[in-house]
Amino acid sequence: MSEPLEDDVVSPLPVLAEREVEASLRPRLLSEFVGQPKVREQLQLVLESAMRRNRPPDHVLLSGPPGLGKTSLALIMGTELGAPVRVTSGPAIERAGDLAALLTSLQEGEVLFIDEIHRIARPAEELLYMAMEDYRVDVVVGKGPGATAIPLDLAPFTLVGATTRAALLTGPLRDRFGFTAHMDFYEPFELEAVLYRSAALLGVPLEEDGAVEIAGRSRGTPRIANRLLRRVRDYSEVRADGRIDAEIARAALAVYDVDQLGLDRLDRAVLDALVRRFNGGPVGVGTIAVAVGEEVETVEEVAEPFLVRAGLLARTPRGRVATPAAWQHLGVSRPAQGPTLFDA
Numbered sequence: 001m002s003e004p005l006e007d008d009v010v011s012p013l014p015v016l017a018e019r020e021v022e023a024s025l026r027p028r029l030l031s032e033f034v035g036q037p038k039v040r041e042q043l044q045l046v047l048e049s050a051m052r053r054n055r056p057p058d059h060v061l062l063s064g065p066p067g068l069g070k071t072s073l074a075l076i077m078g079t080e081l082g083a084p085v086r087v088t089s090g091p092a093i094e095r096a097g098d099l100a101a102l103l104t105s106l107q108e109g110e111v112l113f114i115d116e117i118h119r120i121a122r123p124a125e126e127l128l129y130m131a132m133e134d135y136r137v138d139v140v141v142g143k144g145p146g147a148t149a150i151p152l153d154l155a156p157f158t159l160v161g162a163t164t165r166a167a168l169l170t171g172p173l174r175d176r177f178g179f180t181a182h183m184d185f186y187e188p189f190e191l192e193a194v195l196y197r198s199a200a201l202l203g204v205p206l207e208e209d210g211a212v213e214i215a216g217r218s219r220g221t222p223r224i225a226n227r228l229l230r231r232v233r234d235y236s237e238v239r240a241d242g243r244i245d246a247e248i249a250r251a252a253l254a255v256y257d258v259d260q261l262g263l264d265r266l267d268r269a270v271l272d273a274l275v276r277r278f279n280g281g282p283v284g285v286g287t288i289a290v291a292v293g294e295e296v297e298t299v300e301e302v303a304e305p306f307l308v309r310a311g312l313l314a315r316t317p318r319g320r321v322a323t324p325a326a327w328q329h330l331g332v333s334r335p336a337q338g339p340t341l342f343d344a
Helices: 013-023 037-053 070-081 096-104 122-134 171-175 188-202 208-216 222-239 246-255 265-277 285-292 296-309 324-330
Strands: 060-063 085-089 111-115 136-141 148-153 158-163 179-182 313-316 319-322
Touching (some): 070 111, 096 122, 188 208, 208 222, 265 285, 265 296, 265 324
Parallel strands (some): 060 158, 085 111, 111 158
Antiparallel strands (some): 136 148, 313 319
């Protein structure tokens, strides 16, 4: 059996290099972070003040929709402070003992990042109260009348919590954060800056009109913008000359079912069912979910937030209602009907 020729062997190094480059799209310093100017200014003050006092900064809570950079800011805090960052998530902390083991292993000045902190188990959350305020935890050994609480001192640390559902945080936990920041959706010009930076890191020639086209379909979210950029890059490398302009971006995003407003297959399916099958509503979300073949939670948490924000769908006490903009976007004429709350 003949051995493979050297030219036939595919090296894994380019694949690894590509993954490293795509991982580098995440900014490392506050000066590299695009958008959220108010949050950046406030966080910069918190960090600089703490470093001048040679003390860990106050605990930080970052809230906002997914994909806006909460994890990036937590990692940036570690870089700016010159401290390691320990990353975990709320659902992963099921028992108080899990959290106690994590807290007692932290070094002085270390940053603990808990993503989706609103989903942390209640016993673990109650243990976190004392850890955040007094840098101490009480570990209970034994059961019943013979149980003993052993106090353990913790090294001073900084907790960074991220949540997409700030309303689900309990008051005692929310009040123990020294700095709370809410992150908003990005403007198109901010997303264009994100795309230029990412394209430079990926080595992709990005024209101005191409950046405008992709940014306009990114739903105000940097994570989506970077994802669409990579998919347009794939299209351009295979079916064009590698450059990205408006024409290439439109053709690529048509292949991936992303329309000019940024709606994907599920979004359009929800709108289409609401408009064509149920005459614009009002109709219950459960009925819509059955019509599009998805779970109710998927429709409520994945499709509806952007449709409502884009002014295409309204939630009313009687059910979901398609707005005139939804009919116009689908190119469907509204049937004659009496006055509605949108006519004004």
